[in-house]
Amino acid sequence: MRTLSFRINGDQVSVAAPDHWTLLEVLRYKLLLTGSKQGCDKGDCGACTVLVDGKPWLSCITVAGMVEGREITTIEGLMPLHIRSGGSGPDPVQSAFDRCGALQCGFCQPGMMLSARALLNRNPCPTRPEIREALAGNLCRCTGYTQIFEAVELAVAEAIGVEPAPRAWEAQKMKPEEAQRRAREAAARLRAEREGSTS
Amino acid sequence: MAARDLHGPGAPWGEKPPGDRGNRDFHVVGQPLRKVDGIAKATGAAVYADDIVLPGMLHAKTLRSPHAHARIVSIDASRALRMPGVHAVITGRDMPTKYGVIPWTPDENALALDKVRFVGDEVAAVAAVDEDTANAALELIDVVYEPLRAFLDPFEALAAGEPRIHEDSKGPGNVSKHVDLSFGDVDRAIGGADVVVEDEYFFHGTTHTPIEPHCAVAQVSGDGLLTVWSATQITHYVQRALALVLGIDIAKIRVVQPALGGAFGGKSDPFSLEFCVAKLAQITGRPVKMLWTREEVFYAHRGRHPMHMRYRTGARKDGRIEGVDAKILIDGGAYSSFGLVTAYYAGQLLTGPYDFPSYRFDSTRVFTNKPPCGPKRGHGSVQPRFAFEVQLDQVAEKLGMDPIEIRRKNFQGENTTTVNGQRITSNGFLACLDEVERASGWKERRGKLPRGRGLGVAGSMYISGTNYPVYPNPMPQAGVQLAVERSGRVTVFTGGNDIGQGSNSVVAYLVAEELGVDVSNVRVVAADTDLCPVDLGAYSSRVTFMVGNATIDACRKLRAQIVAAVAEAWKVDPARVRLAPGRAIDVADAARSIPITEAFQIAETRFDTLGSTGSYNTPTLGGDYRGGTIGASPAYSFTAHVVEASVDVETGRITCERVWIAHDCGRALNPMLVAGQMEGSAYMGLAEALLEDHDVNRFGLHRGPSLLDYKIPTSVDTPELHALIVESLDPEGPYGAKEAGEGPLHPSIPALANAVHDAVGIRLKHLPFTPGKVLKALRAKAVAPEAAASGGAARGGRR
Numbered sequence: 001m002r003t004l005s006f007r008i009n010g011d012q013v014s015v016a017a018p019d020h021w022t023l024l025e026v027l028r029y030k031l032l033l034t035g036s037k038q039g040c041d042k043g044d045c046g047a048c049t050v051l052v053d054g055k056p057w058l059s060c061i062t063v064a065g066m067v068e069g070r071e072i073t074t075i076e077g078l079m080p081l082h083i084r085s086g087g088s089g090p091d092p093v094q095s096a097f098d099r100c101g102a103l104q105c106g107f108c109q110p111g112m113m114l115s116a117r118a119l120l121n122r123n124p125c126p127t128r129p130e131i132r133e134a135l136a137g138n139l140c141r142c143t144g145y146t147q148i149f150e151a152v153e154l155a156v157a158e159a160i161g162v163e164p165a166p167r168a169w170e171a172q173k174m175k176p177e178e179a180q181r182r183a184r185e186a187a188a189r190l191r192a193e194r195e196g197s198t199s
Numbered sequence: 200m201a202a203r204d205l206h207g208p209g210a211p212w213g214e215k216p217p218g219d220r221g222n223r224d225f226h227v228v229g230q231p232l233r234k235v236d237g238i239a240k241a242t243g244a245a246v247y248a249d250d251i252v253l254p255g256m257l258h259a260k261t262l263r264s265p266h267a268h269a270r271i272v273s274i275d276a277s278r279a280l281r282m283p284g285v286h287a288v289i290t291g292r293d294m295p296t297k298y299g300v301i302p303w304t305p306d307e308n309a310l311a312l313d314k315v316r317f318v319g320d321e322v323a324a325v326a327a328v329d330e331d332t333a334n335a336a337l338e339l340i341d342v343v344y345e346p347l348r349a350f351l352d353p354f355e356a357l358a359a360g361e362p363r364i365h366e367d368s369k370g371p372g373n374v375s376k377h378v379d380l381s382f383g384d385v386d387r388a389i390g391g392a393d394v395v396v397e398d399e400y401f402f403h404g405t406t407h408t409p410i411e412p413h414c415a416v417a418q419v420s421g422d423g424l425l426t427v428w429s430a431t432q433i434t435h436y437v438q439r440a441l442a443l444v445l446g447i448d449i450a451k452i453r454v455v456q457p458a459l460g461g462a463f464g465g466k467s468d469p470f471s472l473e474f475c476v477a478k479l480a481q482i483t484g485r486p487v488k489m490l491w492t493r494e495e496v497f498y499a500h501r502g503r504h505p506m507h508m509r510y511r512t513g514a515r516k517d518g519r520i521e522g523v524d525a526k527i528l529i530d531g532g533a534y535s536s537f538g539l540v541t542a543y544y545a546g547q548l549l550t551g552p553y554d555f556p557s558y559r560f561d562s563t564r565v566f567t568n569k570p571p572c573g574p575k576r577g578h579g580s581v582q583p584r585f586a587f588e589v590q591l592d593q594v595a596e597k598l599g600m601d602p603i604e605i606r607r608k609n610f611q612g613e614n615t616t617t618v619n620g621q622r623i624t625s626n627g628f629l630a631c632l633d634e635v636e637r638a639s640g641w642k643e644r645r646g647k648l649p650r651g652r653g654l655g656v657a658g659s660m661y662i663s664g665t666n667y668p669v670y671p672n673p674m675p676q677a678g679v680q681l682a683v684e685r686s687g688r689v690t691v692f693t694g695g696n697d698i699g700q701g702s703n704s705v706v707a708y709l710v711a712e713e714l715g716v717d718v719s720n721v722r723v724v725a726a727d728t729d730l731c732p733v734d735l736g737a738y739s740s741r742v743t744f745m746v747g748n749a750t751i752d753a754c755r756k757l758r759a760q761i762v763a764a765v766a767e768a769w770k771v772d773p774a775r776v777r778l779a780p781g782r783a784i785d786v787a788d789a790a791r792s793i794p795i796t797e798a799f800q801i802a803e804t805r806f807d808t809l810g811s812t813g814s815y816n817t818p819t820l821g822g823d824y825r826g827g828t829i830g831a832s833p834a835y836s837f838t839a840h841v842v843e844a845s846v847d848v849e850t851g852r853i854t855c856e857r858v859w860i861a862h863d864c865g866r867a868l869n870p871m872l873v874a875g876q877m878e879g880s881a882y883m884g885l886a887e888a889l890l891e892d893h894d895v896n897r898f899g900l901h902r903g904p905s906l907l908d909y910k911i912p913t914s915v916d917t918p919e920l921h922a923l924i925v926e927s928l929d930p931e932g933p934y935g936a937k938e939a940g941e942g943p944l945h946p947s948i949p950a951l952a953n954a955v956h957d958a959v960g961i962r963l964k965h966l967p968f969t970p971g972k973v974l975k976a977l978r979a980k981a982v983a984p985e986a987a988a989s990g991g992a993a994r995g996g997r998r
Binding site: 098100 | 244873906
């Protein structure tokens with residue numbers, strides 16, 4: 001048994017836990033932050049992903065002692081932190097996931113959304129391949145990932161005020177030229193944004 | 200109320216002129232709205248089974264068989280029981296009653312009684328103060344086994360009579376179920392055909408892999424009421440099975456499904472852990488939780504049945520199919536599960552979207568000493584669909600026909616009956632073909648793609664529930680109850696299991712549409728046997744269809760009361776009162792309207808406390824022969840895919856680049872949720888084709904029971920998915936809706952195989968499509984192009 005001190009979702013806490021416990025066990029069983037999920041207990045699925053000092057970590061293979069003195073963000077922390085920094089309601093990533101159908105069973109999504117949040121913190125305007133790469137450590141079995149990509153892209157588009165490209169089932173109901181025009185415009189605006197942010 | 204009563208010409212979606220696919224009359228239906236549980240899931244607030252913690256709760260673990268087939272000579276748990284922190288140990292003797300999700304085939308025990316039938320079969324369970332103690336106690340249970348010959352190959356299991364895997368199984372060998380049905384004169388039809396293709400195909404085993412492992416929590420109150428929270432998709436059947444096995448009054452059992460972390464058919468049997476936590480809670484007087492490890496989930500399985508399939512198809516020169524003849528050997532694994540149904544579905548669900556003048560299938564499910572197979576998304580029909588759609592491509596190739604054209608040519612049409620007696624209502628398959636042809640640029644691009652790249656097509660159909668409840672009874676398949684609160688809030692109670700597909704949201708949308716309330720003012724209480732009317736569960740793609748119809752039934756009754764009360768207050772004819780979004784309006788006087796909450800209050804004043812019930816049962820369906828009702832659905836969905844794939848001829852690696860998925864879902868109650876089901880289905884099918892293999896080694900040990908070794912696709916492995924929705928407005932479905940959760944999986948696998956053929960000229964007939972098989976086929980083609988084209992390896996699937 002040892003006592004650990006770290007910051008969790010903005011608060012300093014001290015927790016006593018057995019030496020061999022993982023960070024996931026401490027979060028779920030000691031702090032009752034059950035939003036972080038156990039899917040495999042081996043670091044394979046990513047459902048346990050939390051942010052440690054802003055970076056995605058697999059809490060199920062992190063011995064709790066390793067986070068001594070560090071700053072941890074779990075899914076429960078995203079909305080309060082967003083509000084504390086002047087926003088209202090859920091973090092834009094959470095809201096976009098909610099509005100894009102990305103949350104089917106929802107079990108993998110706390111980890112997924114934290115990976116997405118970490119991505120947007122370091123790269124506010126990622127390309128689709130960059131999104132794919134950043135989320136490759138989080139397995140989702142429901143969605144086929146497409147609506148997850150669309151959710152991240154919606155969060156990006158809203159942050160910079162772009163109308164996102166129509167989805168396949170939306171484009172179906174448009175004139176082909178109209179759908180192509182909207183997709184082109186969105187791509188051009190995002191490209192300009194990326195070039196602007198790197199120059 | 201039955202569908203035929205609900206959806207006469209008076210239904211609001213039936214009044215529109217034919218061909219009008221617009222949603223302009225609806226304010227909720229057809230909109231890409233948020234899910235009712237979206238924010239709870241987005242913020243980590245949703246409570247899943249493993250998130251439940253009760254005061255004094257014990258943790259349970261299961262001891263599993265290390266043998267694939269063995270007799271249990273003795274079990275001695277005394278050392279485990281003496282261990283500090285251990286509260287109870289149970290074995291098969293504590294719960295000797297057999298059960299099975301299909302009541303005709305009860306061959307499972309909560310814990311093995313005298314025999315174990317696969318590596319991983321449950322033998323004993325321990326409840327202790329924590330998981331570590333429970334795991335340590337498992338090591339102290341002494342079990343003496345007498346190993347028996349294990350059958351890991353279905354052909355051997357069929358050929359050898361002894362030792363039987365199930366002593367009381369009927370018929371010769373280790374047969375679990377045999378079905379032999381014939382419609383029309385197949386031999387004569389194929390004999391007279393212009394072209395005949397006969398070939399063998401193999402579909403391997405795959406498993407569901409929901410990201411949430413199975414978990415159950417039980418609590419017994421001081422007065423003997425048992426509550427079980429379980430990650431299940433069949434609360435009602437779990438309640439029934441608990442009553443049977445525990446021998447207690449079903450009225451004293453409450454089963455609750457918390458938020459569920461994925462299922463795909465993998466949580467649609469009653470499982471050992473549900474009985475064990477209940478029994479251990481009874482014995483100890485304390486709440487008990489059991490959470491399976493990922494490895495245990497792999498062994499629990501109930502996934503896709505491996506099938507060895509021989510198909511023979513005869514066609515005329517113009518491409519019209521004359522007859523189809525199938526012989527299928529199904530590897531069932533150790534227990535029956537839904538296997539009786541699987542053996543039927545393997546044949547019964549192939550008879551659309553194409554017209555078969557004659558058809559025969561002979562399917563045999565055999566027991567083997569492997570993790571039990573069961574219903575995985577597209578239960579029983581994904582494997583035959585793979586074989587047949589590849590064979591249809593082979594027929595088209597022989598005839599020199601375009602693969603889309605041959606599918607159009609054989610379209611069975613709307614409002615027809617299949618050769619095996621299934622009633623087809625709406626059928627949007629042609630529109631599905633048109634959509635994928637257009638979106639993929641089929642006409643312009645096929646045959647002109649760079650070397651090693653190709654396009655393939657396939658079609659399919661699937662059920663929207665069936666009229667066969669797993670235990671025969673004349674009561675409704677789905678029930679719904681509504682309660683209206685004075686604030687304007689409506690609470691819906693439904694037994695339906697929302698497993699992530701969004702059925703609770705669909706219920707809320709329908710209530711909002713029908714009663715004029717905002718979706719945010721509809722609360723859905725679901726899948727709690729104490730609070731909700733029965734629904735049979737989330738399987739066979741039945742929930743949206745059946746619970747949706749039941750919801751509309753309940754809403755119509757309530758709406759009639761509200762409209763009558765408001766009409767009376769306004770002294771107008773009830774036909775003039777309409778419940779619009781947020782308001783009750785007078786359609787003849789635009790100036791007169793009141794807030795919907797006021798309308799509810801007028802109705803409560805007039806009729807007392809407001810509430811209603813609604814239900815749904817299927818019409819009488821199915822062919823007039825034994826098994827004719829299995830696979831008989833009130834409405835069938837239809838799907839077509841085009842897959843674009845590339846093949847690296849050096850490495851044999853197939854890359855699926857893009858998929859166009861067109862699915863006739865009747866009506867998209869929420870197009871975003873429908874698209875999510877379509878994309879998720881296609882992704883899952885392609886993963887089966889390219890990456891996944893649920894198999895055991897010669898000892899019966901799983902080859903890789905982890906999410907590292909059993910490869911499900913990551914975000915970088917998944918191709919571009921384009922979901923194209925086709926709406927055929929079915930007369931039986933809620934607002935015309937049909938299923939969307941399983942059908943769109945089927946064509947992805949044969950469409951990929953057909954794309955590979957288009958790309959490099961090889962026919963892949965043996966799943967999964969590994970680089971080794973691709974290279975072998977490429978070599979065979981180089982040596983003997985004719986042989987490679989006609990295929991026909993020796994008995995498929997033998998290792």
